[in-house]
Amino acid sequence: MSEERGIRRRPELSCTAEFSRYQREWFSELRVRVGDGEPFAVLSADSPHEIYRAMDIPYVVVQWWSSLIAAKQLGPRYLDALEQAGYPTKHEQYNSLPLGELLAGDPQTAPWGGLPRPTILQASPSSDSMRQLFELWARHSGATFLPVERSVDTRMRVPAQWWEELPDRWESFLPRERLDLLSDELKGLVRVLETLTGRRFSESRFTEVMHLANEQAEHNRATRDLVAGTRPAPVSAAETMPAVMIPQWHRGSAWARDAAQLLREEVQQRVDAGQAAHRGEKLRLMWLGRGLWSSLGLYQHFQETYDAVFVWSMYLGLAADGYLRYFDGRDPLRALAARFVPVGEELRMPTWSSAWHLKEARLHAIDGVISLGEDDFFSVRRLEAAGIPVLTIRANNVDRRTWSEEDLIEQIGRFIEVRVLPARDSR
Amino acid sequence: MPDDHAWLGQLGVAYDSPEVIAERWRAGGGKVVGIFGRYAPRELVTAVGMLPVPLDPVGLVGADGRSDSAAPPGLRGELSSDAFGLVAALLDGRLGWIDALLIGRDSEAHTKLFYVLREMAADAEFGALLPPLAFSDVLRLPLRTSAVYNRIRLRELAAVLAQWAEREFDPVAVRQAITEDVLITHQLRSLRRLRAEGRITATEALIADVGVRTLPGADARSALAAMLAARSRPAEGHPPALPGPCVFITGSGPVTQVYSVLEESGLVLVGDDHESDGEPPGPDGEPAGLSSRDPIDWLADHCQFSTIGAARAGLDRVRHVARRVTETHAAGVLQLILPEDEASGWELAELVALLPDTPVISVELAAEGEWGQQLRDAAAALRARISRPGSGGEVLHV
Numbered sequence: 001m002s003e004e005r006g007i008r009r010r011p012e013l014s015c016t017a018e019f020s021r022y023q024r025e026w027f028s029e030l031r032v033r034v035g036d037g038e039p040f041a042v043l044s045a046d047s048p049h050e051i052y053r054a055m056d057i058p059y060v061v062v063q064w065w066s067s068l069i070a071a072k073q074l075g076p077r078y079l080d081a082l083e084q085a086g087y088p089t090k091h092e093q094y095n096s097l098p099l100g101e102l103l104a105g106d107p108q109t110a111p112w113g114g115l116p117r118p119t120i121l122q123a124s125p126s127s128d129s130m131r132q133l134f135e136l137w138a139r140h141s142g143a144t145f146l147p148v149e150r151s152v153d154t155r156m157r158v159p160a161q162w163w164e165e166l167p168d169r170w171e172s173f174l175p176r177e178r179l180d181l182l183s184d185e186l187k188g189l190v191r192v193l194e195t196l197t198g199r200r201f202s203e204s205r206f207t208e209v210m211h212l213a214n215e216q217a218e219h220n221r222a223t224r225d226l227v228a229g230t231r232p233a234p235v236s237a238a239e240t241m242p243a244v245m246i247p248q249w250h251r252g253s254a255w256a257r258d259a260a261q262l263l264r265e266e267v268q269q270r271v272d273a274g275q276a277a278h279r280g281e282k283l284r285l286m287w288l289g290r291g292l293w294s295s296l297g298l299y300q301h302f303q304e305t306y307d308a309v310f311v312w313s314m315y316l317g318l319a320a321d322g323y324l325r326y327f328d329g330r331d332p333l334r335a336l337a338a339r340f341v342p343v344g345e346e347l348r349m350p351t352w353s354s355a356w357h358l359k360e361a362r363l364h365a366i367d368g369v370i371s372l373g374e375d376d377f378f379s380v381r382r383l384e385a386a387g388i389p390v391l392t393i394r395a396n397n398v399d400r401r402t403w404s405e406e407d408l409i410e411q412i413g414r415f416i417e418v419r420v421l422p423a424r425d426s427r
Numbered sequence: 428m429p430d431d432h433a434w435l436g437q438l439g440v441a442y443d444s445p446e447v448i449a450e451r452w453r454a455g456g457g458k459v460v461g462i463f464g465r466y467a468p469r470e471l472v473t474a475v476g477m478l479p480v481p482l483d484p485v486g487l488v489g490a491d492g493r494s495d496s497a498a499p500p501g502l503r504g505e506l507s508s509d510a511f512g513l514v515a516a517l518l519d520g521r522l523g524w525i526d527a528l529l530i531g532r533d534s535e536a537h538t539k540l541f542y543v544l545r546e547m548a549a550d551a552e553f554g555a556l557l558p559p560l561a562f563s564d565v566l567r568l569p570l571r572t573s574a575v576y577n578r579i580r581l582r583e584l585a586a587v588l589a590q591w592a593e594r595e596f597d598p599v600a601v602r603q604a605i606t607e608d609v610l611i612t613h614q615l616r617s618l619r620r621l622r623a624e625g626r627i628t629a630t631e632a633l634i635a636d637v638g639v640r641t642l643p644g645a646d647a648r649s650a651l652a653a654m655l656a657a658r659s660r661p662a663e664g665h666p667p668a669l670p671g672p673c674v675f676i677t678g679s680g681p682v683t684q685v686y687s688v689l690e691e692s693g694l695v696l697v698g699d700d701h702e703s704d705g706e707p708p709g710p711d712g713e714p715a716g717l718s719s720r721d722p723i724d725w726l727a728d729h730c731q732f733s734t735i736g737a738a739r740a741g742l743d744r745v746r747h748v749a750r751r752v753t754e755t756h757a758a759g760v761l762q763l764i765l766p767e768d769e770a771s772g773w774e775l776a777e778l779v780a781l782l783p784d785t786p787v788i789s790v791e792l793a794a795e796g797e798w799g800q801q802l803r804d805a806a807a808a809l810r811a812r813i814s815r816p817g818s819g820g821e822v823l824h825v
Contacts, residue, residue, distance in 0.1 A: 086776030091769040125568065128534050128738035132773035135742045149573055152538055152564040154580070156545060181576045188572065350546040375504030378546055394504065 006071070006295025007405055012239040012277055013270075015262045019246040022255070027112055030058050034116040039197040042115070044095065044123035044130075046343045047148065048186055048336055050213060053252040054206035055190075055199045060115060061249045062123070066097040067293035068111045070398040078104055079399070087136070092129055093399045094290070099137045118143040120196065124150040126344055144196060148185050151178045153345060160355035162346060167324035170338035182337035190333075203332075209252035210325075210332045216251060217323040219260035220244060224320035226267050227311055228364045232281035234270035237313040238299035239277070241291050244316045251323070260319075283308035283420055286361055288371035288379065288390075290397040291315065298405055306416045312364050314347060321356070322346050354378035361388055368420035370412055372397060387427060389419035435631065437650040438638030442683075445480050445641045449524040452478045452643065458592060461522060462640075463513060463540070464531025465701075465735050467563045468726050470604040471585050472529065473644060475592035480525065481640045482513060506543060507536035507767045514544065518556050527591050528560040529584075534738035536767065538562075561587045565730040567739050577727040585723060601722040602713075607644040609714040614651040615639065615702065617659075622697060623755055625669040626658045629676075629696030630686040636702070672813045673697040675757035677748050677778065678737070678789075679765035685792075688799055689761070692806030698755035700748045701735055737770035745774045749781035758813045761805060762789040786812035790825045801825060 011017060034040040041052055041059040052059045069075055078100025079089040085103050087096070098115055107114035121143045125131045131147060138145035153175060159165065165173040190201045227233050227240065235243075243263050250256035270276070277300075285302070287310050292298055302308040322343070327335035345352050357379040361369065369383055369390040380390045393411060395403035441448050449459040458477045462469055469479035496511075497518035503511055516522045530541045541562040547553040548560065564580050566573035589596040618635060621627040635654060639647040671693035676686075677700045686696060717725050734740070734747040752760055760782065764771045772789075779787050790805045792798055805825040 086779065088769075088772035125739050126535070128536075128768075128770040129773050131568075131739060131741050132737070132770060136773065136777070139742075147568055149566050149568055149570070149576070151566065151576065152532065152541070152562060154541075154562045154564050154583070156548070156560075158545075177576060177579045181572055184572045184575070185570070188570075350542050351549075354546075377499065377501040377505045377543070380501055381499075392504065 006292070007297035007301060009238045009242075009296035010300055012235050013243055013263070013266050015259070015266050016239060016243040016246075018262075019243060019259055022259075023246050024112065026250075027060075030060070031113060031116055033058050039119045039199075040116050041120035041122060042098065042118040042143070043121075044126075046124050046126060046150075046340060047122040048189070048340055049249075050206070050209050050252045050336055051186065051190060051193065051201070054209045055193055055197070055201055057120070057193065057197055057199060059120075062095055062098060064245070064249050065111075065115055066094050066398050067291075069097045069101060070400070071294040072111045073294070073400070074101070074109070074111065075398055075400055079401075080104075088129070092127060092133055093396055095123070095130065096133055097398060099133065099140065102137070102140055117141050120193075121145045122148065124148045126150050146189060146192060148189065148340075149181060150344070151181055151341070153178070153342075153349065158349075158351045160351055162342065162352050163321040163356060163359070166322075166338070166342070168326050170325055170335065171330070174338055174341050178341045179334060179337050182341050183331075183334045186333050186337055207332050210327065210335060212254060212257045213252045214324055214326060216247065216257045216260040217319065219257070219264045220316065220319035221321070221324070223260070223264045223267050224316050226264070226271055227316065228360075230271050231284075231365070232276035232279060233284065233309055233311040234267050234276060236277035236299060236303070237287055237291075237310040237316070238296045240316045241293075241296065241313050244319045248315075248319055277311075278303035278307065278309050280307045281309045282306075283367045283416065283424060284312075284365055285310045285420075286312040286357075286364065286366045286369040288314070288357065288369055288376065289374040290372065292372075292397055292403075292408075294398070294400070295405055298408060301409060302412060302416065305413065308368075308416055308420070312360060312366060317356075317360050318346065348374075348376065350376070350378040354382045358382045358386060361386070367424050368416065370415070372403075387423060389415070389423050391415040391419070435634055435638070435654065437642060437646060438635045438654065441638035441641035442634045446524045448641055448643075449478065449480050453524065453526075458526040459524060460588070460591070461525035461528045461558075462531070463528065464533040464537050464563070466533050466537075466565050466730055466733070467529045467531030468565075468581065468584070468730060469640065470601060470608050470726060471581070471588050471723075473604040473607070474585075474597065474600040475589050475594045476600075477526075477588070477592050478643060479529070479640070481637060482522070482525075482528075483637055502543065506540060507534075509767075510536055510540035510543075513540065514547075517544075517558070518553065520556075522558075525558055527558050529563060529588075530560065531563045532565055532739075533736050534770070559591060563730075565727070567731055567733075567741075569732065569741075569743075574727060574731060577731055578724055581723050581727050581730075598722055601726070602717060604644070605717060605722055605725060606713050607648070609717075611639050611644070611647055611651065614648065614655065617655055618651070619698065619702060621655070621658050623673070625695060628686075628690050629699070630683050630690055633681050633683050633686055669695050671695050672758045672810055673756060674809060675699065675748075675752045675755055675760045676763060677752075677760060677774070678763040678771040679768040679792075680736070682765075685763060685798060685802060688802040689806055692803050693810065694761070694806050697757050698751055700744075700751060737768070737774055740770065742774070742777055745777040745781065748774070749778060752782060752785065757785070759809045760785055760787045761809055762787065764789065764791045766792065766794060788812070788825060 039057050041057055043059050043061055045061055045063045078097050081104040082089050082100040101110055118141055121134050121138050123130055123134050134145050247256040247259035285308050299310040325335040325339045347353055372393045373395055383390050460472045460477050460479050461482045462479045463482050472479035496515045498515040530537050544560055548557050565577050585596050618632055622632050674694045674696055675698045676696055681699055681701050734744050775789050788805050788809045
């Protein structure tokens, strides 16, 4: 993740720059591997990356690549390319930008030399148009599209405390038929990948990958707790977003586990040394929704103007609570299914998302919430009822046609003055 | 319903005032289940003796722009306008004539609606105002794993419905309900032919389509039979001359008000991609393959491979649409996209590629109530294209 032309982030940690350097080198090597004829997969964030990791199939995550496109200010150009080809541009920009890049056909100006042409595409039909989008992408690129289903929790009563239950008791906490569905799909996926790529799936290697992913999540949980429990916060969301997400896209590797540990240790050192994102912190803010990857410095803007620090984003929050699935004595493939069955519901299913947002807001002693593109009525209701004001902004994080820094600064500033400060003073 | 559609009789009543049909059913001691979505299998409702009534998103519920809406305004951003309208109607008692609500997974907006209603049902402020509800989670990927899941889900749903009806689940009754539905679909197919011959308008056909899904099965079949008999009689032995170019409609779900405007603009709407499909009944009156299969398995397959709706569908649906365009001999295609339809637009380029000689016009409709001029412009543009030879293969956006 990087921001090239928006409001630049002021670095708070040294590990983030290291991660960014690694990311560039890794991508450069990936391009060489793909150029040498290795298979290459482009996966949505809700795909079972761990299987690809275990099989050593190089992959890139759509959302990371789209955020890079947005950061390079190439979004409008690629949206134009989509429109020229007769495709919609008002929805699913996060997933469609790389197809726009392919259609634009100009790798010279594409980020980092351009996304190699994939041989495999994978996503779940998590929105109404994902299936058509990926089928078309497959046709244009010559890739094989491997969809996995997205089932729904149809129970009328759903227990809310998923962040406590899922790490250990996922087997009983999630509906069996949903786990069975995805487990069966993953078994089929392994076989298809073996056939498509000629690579072998090793159960031992996969188990190792799953353990590494859990260790990474444990480090993230510790980092989240450090941020939540320290005033002033040792780092802001502007820093933790890239510092968490670059390793997240390498989940299941030793490098990613070590990176998460490095992040935790550096944050701990800052806590021990009394270092803060902003020493004069008076307000703590929460960013609900997808991040402004092309303008991470915008989050820090409010530190100077209002002593307000964005301490929470879903990226560290979900990295801390969303991925842990212990499986000792149990099938690791089923544990992987348990990681992805509820993905999305943790963030957007009212029963779970509103309970979690409130839990996280309280844990982080949040004074105000900015929600971008989420429209989560129940979260807003619960947060407001708890005395935490919420500003809802309708915009798309990677579509610059829907927001500008000036407008966001004005809206958020007014919100802090009119809602957040009075609410804090009345507490 | 316009006066000149009065001959539609029971079907028109069912379309205009489903609450009348529902209250009549309830007066006889029956229960009514509101159906939101085509992927909620109404046959399972019928099989346990309850009346499934479609809650037609636009016709019945409306977009609910009322300022005194009983639904919390904060839900407007979270829900589609249809779903918001439904929630408002549930909360303010306009849907007091349904005993329960079944939501189908036609789109992810329906999934969100279910999540929201489930949350509201557990809420002290709203819970008492809502009927029992259930969600039909039918998956559409053409995979064996999806087929297995769908079977499990439909059996669960059948158990919930049996509980609502206070009846035992009976597979024989499901088989009968499926057969009845297939017979009605067969009658609708005959109606479709009349539409292509200009004996019935698309608006009337749409009213009939909603009407038959509202009436109890036997009433629906007799009403359709009467309608078919009335309109099939050759007037002086010849079908009426078609008043304008034949056009196929694709895109978002059909809306009678939209069809009216298009027909008033001189288009003959010979087909659309929301018509019920499926195999015709065999000689024994049962649909093909039903006698040798568990009826719930049959339903699961039917839902998984249905071509109704672009949402969550793949490009194979577009091939089906293109085939239907060819079958209906339509001279042009009009793609209508409602504001919250995120899927149909992805079909357009594929459709144009499959129909290189057919003019296609795509219209992104504005908010309800502002359609009129857009539709008239689109109709005029399509007429112009059709009258100009060699105008296929390109798209005009209106």
